[in-house]
Every structure is written in structure tokens, then in C-alpha cells.
Amino acid sequence: MSGSSGVKFSVILGVIQRVTAVAPGDIKPSWELLLSTFTGFVNALRAAGVDPDNITDFSKLTPAQLQALEAQSNQLDSTQVNDATTKIDDEVKSKCGIDLES
Helix, strand or coil: CECCCCCCHHHHHHHHHHHHHHCCCCCHHHHHHHHHHHHHHHHHHHHCCCCCCCCCECCCCCHHHHHHHHHHHHHHCCHHHHHHHHHHHHHHHHHHCCCCCC
């Protein structure tokens, strides 16, 4: 991967942290799972020496670092996280009238 992704993962993490802190009890476990998983991904980036706000190049990473990042990335696409984000989407749409998927 080369060139900046333009995504500021630490900003996203901060938003997830703030929402998780105030999430209603019925949806809080889904937010906590998303927070835990996303935190693991951001921490894996940092552990590999990658700035989570300026991802420009993975070519200097060792195979072990790449494997760790891949494992964390796969967690973001796990069934549990997908189920949690579906619950979050449904909750926000039904209670706030906001469609996060559009």
C-alpha cells in the first residue's frame, strides 16, 4: 500500500470511545465489541510502526508485522463485529432516524 489513505484512524477510535461511553445499555455491548476490536487494529498499526493517521507504505514491514496487521484486520470483518455493527445501524436508524449505511 502506498499513498496516504486519508483516513484518520485515531479520530475514528476517539469517536467510537465517546459513543461507547454514553451508549444505552441495550446497545452498549455492541459498541464495546466494536471499540475493543478497533482499538486492537489501531494498536497493531502502532506496534508495527505505522502511523494510524498517515498510512503511506507497508513495504518496510516484516512478515510478522504484516501477519499481525492482517489478523487484526480480519477481526474487524468477523461475524461478531458484523453482527454488532448491524445492531448499531438498526438502533441508530430506529431511535435517531439516521441511516448510517447511506
